[in-house]
Amino acid sequence: MVATNFEGFTIPFESILEHINEGICVIDNQRRVVYWNSQAEKLYGIKREKILGSDIAQFFPNALALEVLKTGKAVEYVEHRPREGNVVVISSIPIKEGDTILGVVSIDQDITEIRKLSQELEKARDRIKYLEYIEEEMKKEKQNCSFETIVYKSKKMYDLIFLARKVAESDASVLIQGESGTGKDLIAKAIHRESPRRDKPFVVVDCSSIPENLLESELFGYEPGAFTGAEKKGKPGKFELAEGGTLFLDEIGEMPLEMQAKLLRALENREFYRVGGVKPVKVNIRVIAATNRDLHEMVRQGHFREDLFYRLDVVSLKIPPLRERPEDIPVLIDYYLKEYSVKNKKVIDFIEPAAVEMMLNYPWPGNVRELKNVVERLVILAEEGMILAEHLPQSIRRYFEEKGVEQNKTNLKKLDEIVAEAEKQAITNALKMTGNNKAKAAELLGIPRSTLYYKMQSLKIGCPTS
Ligand SMILES: Nc1ncnc2c1ncn2[C@@H]1O[C@H](COP(=O)(O)OP(=O)(O)OP(=O)(O)O)[C@@H](O)[C@H]1O
Numbered sequence: 001m002v003a004t005n006f007e008g009f010t011i012p013f014e015s016i017l018e019h020i021n022e023g024i025c026v027i028d029n030q031r032r033v034v035y036w037n038s039q040a041e042k043l044y045g046i047k048r049e050k051i052l053g054s055d056i057a058q059f060f061p062n063a064l065a066l067e068v069l070k071t072g073k074a075v076e077y078v079e080h081r082p083r084e085g086n087v088v089v090i091s092s093i094p095i096k097e098g099d100t101i102l103g104v105v106s107i108d109q110d111i112t113e114i115r116k117l118s119q120e121l122e123k124a125r126d127r128i129k130y131l132e133y134i135e136e137e138m139k140k141e142k143q144n145c146s147f148e149t150i151v152y153k154s155k156k157m158y159d160l161i162f163l164a165r166k167v168a169e170s171d172a173s174v175l176i177q178g179e180s181g182t183g184k185d186l187i188a189k190a191i192h193r194e195s196p197r198r199d200k201p202f203v204v205v206d207c208s209s210i211p212e213n214l215l216e217s218e219l220f221g222y223e224p225g226a227f228t229g230a231e232k233k234g235k236p237g238k239f240e241l242a243e244g245g246t247l248f249l250d251e252i253g254e255m256p257l258e259m260q261a262k263l264l265r266a267l268e269n270r271e272f273y274r275v276g277g278v279k280p281v282k283v284n285i286r287v288i289a290a291t292n293r294d295l296h297e298m299v300r301q302g303h304f305r306e307d308l309f310y311r312l313d314v315v316s317l318k319i320p321p322l323r324e325r326p327e328d329i330p331v332l333i334d335y336y337l338k339e340y341s342v343k344n345k346k347v348i349d350f351i352e353p354a355a356v357e358m359m360l361n362y363p364w365p366g367n368v369r370e371l372k373n374v375v376e377r378l379v380i381l382a383e384e385g386m387i388l389a390e391h392l393p394q395s396i397r398r399y400f401e402e403k404g405v406e407q408n409k410t411n412l413k414k415l416d417e418i419v420a421e422a423e424k425q426a427i428t429n430a431l432k433m434t435g436n437n438k439a440k441a442a443e444l445l446g447i448p449r450s451t452l453y454y455k456m457q458s459l460k461i462g463c464p465t466s
Contacts, residue, residue: 017035017037018037018038020037020039021039021109021110022039022107022108022109023037023039023040023041023042023043023044023088023106023107023108023109023110024036024037024039024040024105024106024107024108025037025040025056025065025105025106025108026095026103026104026105026106027056027065027069027103027104027106028102028103029069029101029102029103030055031055031056031057031066031069032053032054032055032056033051033052033053033054033056033059034052034053034103035052035105036048036051036052040108043086043088043108043110044059046059063106064078064080064090064092064106065092065104065106067092068092068093068094068104069094069101069103069104072094072096072101073094074091074092074093074094075090075091075092076091076092076093077089077090077091078090078091078092079111080108085112086110086112087110087111087112087115088108088109088110088111088112089108089109089111090106090107090108090109091106091107092104092105092106092107093105093106093107127347130347131341131342131345131347134338134341134342135342146189146190146193146194147161147164147165147190147194149186149190150183150186150187150190151328151331151332151335152325152328152331153327153328153330153331154325154326154327154328155327156320156324156325157319157320157325157328160187160317160318160319160320161187163315163317164187164190164191164317165194167191167315167317168190168191168192168194168195169194169195169196171195171286172286172314172315173267173286173287173288173289173311173312173313173314173315174188174191174287174288174289174312174314174315174316174317175252175288175289175290175291175295175309175312175313175314175315175316175317176188176288176289176290176291176317176319177290177291177292177294177295177316177317177318177319178290178292178318178319178320178321178367179292179319179321179367180292180366180367180369181366181367181368181369181370182319182320182321182322182367182368183319183367183368184250184290184291184292184319185248185250185290187317187319188246188248188250188288188290189202189248191246191288192245192246192248192286192288195246195286197244197245197246197286200242200243200244200245200246201241201242201243201244201245201246202242202245202246202248203238203241203242203245203246203247203248204248204250205218205219205238205247205248205249205250206250206251207249207250207251207252207253207254207255208250208251208254209251212256212259215255215256215259216259216262216275217235217237217275218237218238219237219238219239219259219262219263219266219272220237220239220240220262220266220272220273220274220275220281221234221235221236221237221239221240221274221275221281222234222235222237222274222275222276222277223274223275223276223277224276225276234274234276236274237274239266239272239281239283239285240281240283242283242285243283243284243285244284244285245285245286246285246286246287246288247285247286247287247288248288248289248290249263249287249288249289249290249312250289250290251290251291251292252289252290252291252295252312253291253292253293253295253298253304254291254293257303257304257305260304260305260308261305261308263308264305264307264308264311266283267287267308267311267312268311270282270283270284270285271283287312289312295309295313296309321364321367322364322367322368322371323363323364326360329359329360329364329371330360332368332371332372333356333359333371333375336371336372336375336376337375337378337379340375340376340379340380341379343379344379344380346379346382346385347385348379348382348385348386348387349385349386350385350386350387351378351386351387352386352387352388352389354389355378355387355388355389355391355392358389358392358396358397358400359371359374359392359396361400362396362399362400363399374392374393374396377391377393378391378392420459423455423459424459424461426445427441427445427452427455427456427459427461428461430442430444430445431461431463436463438452438453
């Protein structure tokens, strides 16, 4: 190796070339490898002793250096994949003396890691773009906050939403019934948002959470000084606050009977009295009521006024529980996976099939609310974008464990039946073979005679005719 002197200092090129990060290969004009540094050894896994002096084409038939040796023209930054998983960038420069080509030096830079990192970066960018996209889509849906936010695929829900959309255009009272978590609230809001009253208030009264003695003033408001502890100026009730819009009476089944009578009067006359008031207040509202109780049954038992029931139940919407519309489960899982992926900035790439299987077969007593919470939990617990069955809450896993035990019990019963069947067959055969001689049959079967009698009786075996 040539060394250059600079003011008496010999520059150790060999040592420098040995320690740089690029693989260096020099060939002479006979294509023989005359220099091969340690980085090239590492890069290509070929020891110096093996390659030095050999024709480079033996090791790299398509080596760029061969081309450069022919043309005498430098080629720079060409990407090359010498081995599976390796990416290098090669520059090959001819070594010339005048017009004569003496050889070629190639500088190979391993960019495998850089390439990997940039691919990761690209992937991360794609993920962010994906999350931004679904976030945008969901925002659009939420802005409407109408029927677009209701996720379903089942015929049952399709029919229900069809009816709800139709009724939204009218002013009819609506009674929404369904188990807790089936989406009564969601549908009530959607009806309001798609009704001509959409720009007016949607006022919610949760009849189950207001103490009985306050319910009247909550609904109808009160006049100044109506009762101790009341605000001096008096206060408008929910009826007045909903003027022009929709009053949503949630958990109507919890309303006390006495209050039901007052509510009925207000709904029929479209006017009411504030507590302590003497002047009737006129209102223009639409009423939507909801309950998870069986109102029909409550009417039958005298816990709910029949006249109020019919007043509210002009249009009846019964939301089926999730277990009765399993086709909705996958779309709901998908929807909430997207929602919580965005919220938690996590992309889910994989869900263990067992987890999906369990979610599809679970009866969801808490309906969509329960499913939504479970999916949120799964996204939070997911590691490296993977959701596993073990991430499901105990309640669901226990359900399947218990089901497994039941299953085993029935399998055991089957096993008993199989054994009895086999015994019956063996005894019948033995009796046939011995011409119904029970002593001989017992001997043949290797059991005491008493056991044979017992088995014949319990398995209801008569003496077979041959
Ligand atoms: N079809 C659906 N699509 C999307 N989300 C739904 C659907 N049904 C219910 N949800 C969601 O499930 C949760 C519970 O729904 P909601 O509060 O409307 O139920 P509910 O029947 O009013 O329950 P409760 O009787 O306990 O008040 C909400 O977060 C709601 O957004």
